[in-house]
Amino acid sequence: MRIILVLLAVSGIPRVLIGQRWERQVQERVQRTIAAVGPSPRLPVVRRSGMLNTDETASFQTTLVQHTPYAIIAVCDDDCSRLQLTLLSPSGSDIAKERNSESLPTLHFTAATTAVYGIRVVMEGCRWNPCWYAIAVVPLRKPPS
Amino acid sequence: MASLRRWVAVGLTACFLLALAYLPPRGAKSSGKSLFVGQSPQGTPVRQHARALADEWRNADATVRLLEDRQRVKRDSFRASPTIVFRGATLPPNAVHNVETVMDSLWRGLGFAETKVRVTLVIELRRPYNSDTPTPLQDRVAYLVPDSTHRTTCLAYLPAGPYWTLFILGKRHEGFDRFAPWLEAGLGPCAFYAAYGTPGRRVESWLLARHWDVGLYLGSHGIAGQRFSSLDLMGNPRSPWYWDGVYSFSPATVACLAGRPRGCSAAVLAGATEERTIPIPNVVLVERRWWRVQHLLPGERYLGDVARTVGRDRFLDFWTSGQPVDTALALALKRPVGEWTADWERGFVRPIRLGPTPPLGGVAIALAIAVFAIVVVAGTASRRQIR
Numbered sequence: 001m002r003i004i005l006v007l008l009a010v011s012g013i014p015r016v017l018i019g020q021r022w023e024r025q026v027q028e029r030v031q032r033t034i035a036a037v038g039p040s041p042r043l044p045v046v047r048r049s050g051m052l053n054t055d056e057t058a059s060f061q062t063t064l065v066q067h068t069p070y071a072i073i074a075v076c077d078d079d080c081s082r083l084q085l086t087l088l089s090p091s092g093s094d095i096a097k098e099r100n101s102e103s104l105p106t107l108h109f110t111a112a113t114t115a116v117y118g119i120r121v122v123m124e125g126c127r128w129n130p131c132w133y134a135i136a137v138v139p140l141r142k143p144p145s
Numbered sequence: 146m147a148s149l150r151r152w153v154a155v156g157l158t159a160c161f162l163l164a165l166a167y168l169p170p171r172g173a174k175s176s177g178k179s180l181f182v183g184q185s186p187q188g189t190p191v192r193q194h195a196r197a198l199a200d201e202w203r204n205a206d207a208t209v210r211l212l213e214d215r216q217r218v219k220r221d222s223f224r225a226s227p228t229i230v231f232r233g234a235t236l237p238p239n240a241v242h243n244v245e246t247v248m249d250s251l252w253r254g255l256g257f258a259e260t261k262v263r264v265t266l267v268i269e270l271r272r273p274y275n276s277d278t279p280t281p282l283q284d285r286v287a288y289l290v291p292d293s294t295h296r297t298t299c300l301a302y303l304p305a306g307p308y309w310t311l312f313i314l315g316k317r318h319e320g321f322d323r324f325a326p327w328l329e330a331g332l333g334p335c336a337f338y339a340a341y342g343t344p345g346r347r348v349e350s351w352l353l354a355r356h357w358d359v360g361l362y363l364g365s366h367g368i369a370g371q372r373f374s375s376l377d378l379m380g381n382p383r384s385p386w387y388w389d390g391v392y393s394f395s396p397a398t399v400a401c402l403a404g405r406p407r408g409c410s411a412a413v414l415a416g417a418t419e420e421r422t423i424p425i426p427n428v429v430l431v432e433r434r435w436w437r438v439q440h441l442l443p444g445e446r447y448l449g450d451v452a453r454t455v456g457r458d459r460f461l462d463f464w465t466s467g468q469p470v471d472t473a474l475a476l477a478l479k480r481p482v483g484e485w486t487a488d489w490e491r492g493f494v495r496p497i498r499l500g501p502t503p504p505l506g507g508v509a510i511a512l513a514i515a516v517f518a519i520v521v522v523a524g525t526a527s528r529r530q531i532r
Contacts, residue, residue: 020297021259051296053343054465079261127461128261129343130296 022077022132023049029075030134033104037071043139051130052123059088059120062137064111069140072107074121076133081125083133088118099124155521162514203285208428211289211300214267225259226252227301227332231313233270240315244268244328251325255336255363262291262338265300266331271310286431288334288357291343293426299335303328329364334429336363337448341457345465348473349423354416357429358438361445365453374443375436376493391497398440401486404496410471410483413447415440417470441486443493450489451478 026049039045046062064070074085085105087095095117098105111117123131188196214230226249231241248266289300311317312324329336334357337344344352352360367373379390391399397415400408432438441447451474452460459477466473471482478485490496503511 020261022261053292054345055467127465128341129345129465130261130291 020132022079025077026075026132026134030073030136033073033075034136034138037073037138038141040068040139040141043068045139046137047134048119049132049134051132052121052126053129053131054123054126056130057120057122058133059118060135061116061118063114064109064117064137065139066111066114067142069108069110069142071138071140072109072119072135073138074105074133074135076103076123076126077131079126079128080123080131080133081127082123084122084124085135086120086122088120090115090117092118155518159514159518162510204428204430207285207287207302207430208289208426211267211287211302211428212294212426214265214289214300214302225257227264227266227335230265230267231270232267233305234310234314236270236314240313244313247325248328251329255329255340257339260339261342262297262299262335264332264335264339265298266328266335267300267302268313268331269302269304270313271305271307285433286331286333288429288431290334290427290429291338292423293428299338301332301335303331326364326366330362332363333357333361333431341452341461341464345467346423347417347420347467347470348464350419350421351414351417351470353421353423353427353429354419355440356432356435356438358435358440359413359444359447360449361431361435363449363452364446365449367443367446374493375439375445376443378436379442382497393437394442395440398442399497399499401441401490402494402497403499404487404491406481406483406487408483409441409486409490410481412441412444413474413482413486414471442490447486447489454478 030047030049034045043065048058048060050058052058072085072087074083076083080103082099082102083105084097084099085107086097087107087109089095096107096109098107119135119137121133121135123133214232226245229241229244229248285304287302289302291297291299305313308317308320309324309327312320332339334352337360340363343349367377380387391402394402395412395415397408397411401412435445436442439445451463455463455477463473463477466476468476474482
């Protein structure tokens with residue numbers, strides 16, 4: 001009986017608790033931010049996370065659906081002081097760049113056509129390398145027309 | 146004519162005696178050549194080539210071993226202190242537990258809890274030699290630093306040698322008080338990665354250029370326990386080999402030993418101007434006799450002392466700075482690097498005196514000769530005086 005209880009307890013440990021403190025920090029932070037912006041229930045939220053040293057860059061691609069408003073948010077851990085977020089067009093040119101919000105840059109974008117867009121994050125300031133970051137591409141509820 | 150010859154003889158004798166008194170072989174740089182050596186101390190070209198090839202093989206072997214170890218290591222997520230892996234022999238569980246207990250204790254002593262960069266320590270226990278291949282790096286400490294294969298793992302390869310192999314296996318019981326310092330010293334640059342994370346590109350390039358000689362030991366004691374440092378390996382300043390040891394270092398290192406700030410600055414900032422490409426995998430191989438090739442004495446603890454002096458926040462500013470190393474370090478120290486380092490150096494060694502230092506006996510003899518010469522000249526002159 002005791003063994004079963006232990007097994008149940010272990011299996012009940014959320015996946016997020018396994019990993020470093022800083023990883024958990026950004027996962028919790030991005031989760032809270034997604035909840036705060038109010039995602040659309042119809043489309044999935046795309047999430048990416050990782051680590052970067054100061055001045056390093058990471059990028060990935062994701063499909064944005066036409067006429068759907070998106071909030072693209074990036075968060076980072078407590079040691080990160082500045083994060084730059086850029087949205088890139090399918091051809092690779094900059095569409096929007098946010099670098100003023102320090103550790104919580106956010107971009108709002110509504111795609112004219114469905115296409116694969118690029119998202120780039122630059123770790124501009126990290127006091128204790130590497131710093132964890134997480135990005136979420138959140139489809140928002142369409143405003144009532 | 147006879148009188149002139151006598152004066153020439155007296156002059157030459159006086160010069161010879163003065164030379165004997167003033168040019169003692171103390172503090173002079175050895176020429177490196179001996180009349181009694183029958184063969185070249187460097188070895189023949191063929192032997193040198195063979196040694197270079199063997200060294201190259203050992204370096205490649207060490208890199209491959211570190212990469213293999215990194216693949217094999219399974220990290221215990223719930224353990225904050227370094228994961229320890231033993232190679233070369235199978236250990237009884239209590240021996241593993243004993244080593245882990247010592248490591249946990251010294252990890253807490255260093256003030257570490259959970260760190261961004263985690264350390265894995267591979268302890269290579271002594272195994273028999275195989276005569277077919279060059280001896281692997283059983284006596285050379287090596288580090289696979291983060292970003293080589295994994296962003297947040299620093300792997301330290303620590304050969305135990307016969308002494309510590311027997312100790313770990315429980316076959317030798319003396320030396321317990323030196324075991325923790327040995328383990329702590331073995332963490333090397335990995336301790337800095339654990340404490341302060343991955344350095345900025347400029348600092349990392351600087352450290353790489355000088356084989357991490359200023360960041361080999363983070364602890365506050367000496368690298369071999371107590372206050373023992375690489376300076377102690379120089380021996381007693383009165384010993385005949387001390388000055389040969391001093392002059393085997395670069396001029397900047399020697400100048401710093403003499404307490405000269407400009408020399409200290411040059412010794413600390415050696416390698417800081419060239420920006421290198423960080424290799425992948427980034428393997429730091431510590432020289433076998435690292436204390437003979439330092440740019441600063443006792444350089445192994447320099448960055449550790451800087452960190453303790455300026456505090457964590459200022460040290461992190463330096464560590465991750467994008468500015469040139471000299472600027473970043475001076476900002477952290479709030480003083481010119483040379484001045485701070487010269488003061489730091491004085492904490493370990495009384496500044497050595499450079500240049501000719503006539504011994505007291507030599508001065509006495511020379512003065513006696515000079516007085517004697519003057520008396521002889523005066524006497525002769527007085528006898529030859531025309532009245």
